[in-house]
Amino acid sequence: MCVLKNFFKEKAVTKFRPYEVQDLLQHLVSSRSSTSSANQGEETQTPHLGNPTQKSLDTPLTQEPVAGPSGGQQLRQLLQEALQILQEEGTVFRKVRSQDEVYHVTEQDKGLLIAVKDVIRKDSRTEKYAEKGCHILHILSAVRQCYSPNVSKAAVERILNSLESNSDIISTSDSHYTIFGQTTSLGQS
DSSP states (O other), X not given: OHHHHHHXXXXXXXXXXXXXXXXXXXXXXXXXXXXXXXXXXXXXXXXOTTOTTOEESSSXXXXXXXXXXXXXXXXXXXXXXXXXXXXXXXXXXXXXOSSSOOEEEGGGOHHHHHHHHHHHHHHTTSHHHHTTOEEHHHHHHHHHHHTOTTOOHHHHHHHHHHHHHTTXXXXXXXXXXXXXXXXXXXXXX
């Protein structure tokens, strides 16, 4: 996953399809396959007192090749696992769920950043959110309505942290956010 994260950062990737990053993981699968092949070659068999089926390192064990996943299948499986973890972390998300798997890199997605910021700006002006700011679950719900229903809480948290570190928003409590210097519509005509 670090390979993918570094690639996204270095190349400023905004969106991608799995097959476009599959080559980055190729060397990981190759090294995993050669390691497991080496380990299998080390297994040997010698007779032991009372149990002739126990394995030892004296003579080679001859056995039929075991059907297992091919390198391509291992690569696709590794990529799917990595993408699942990256989605759970909020590093990537799928804006639209369709046959065409397009993943967006959360911190590079300007549309998501603008949507989150706009929700906070607009709703912090209302009486309900003027004092404490907008709760993260309110922000998540509003972003899912106006931007994409597939955005995860972890992705919104990443955007909120980014906005906060850039001083675009401030956290008024553990999970409430507002725009710094926001004027409210309270008491205004």
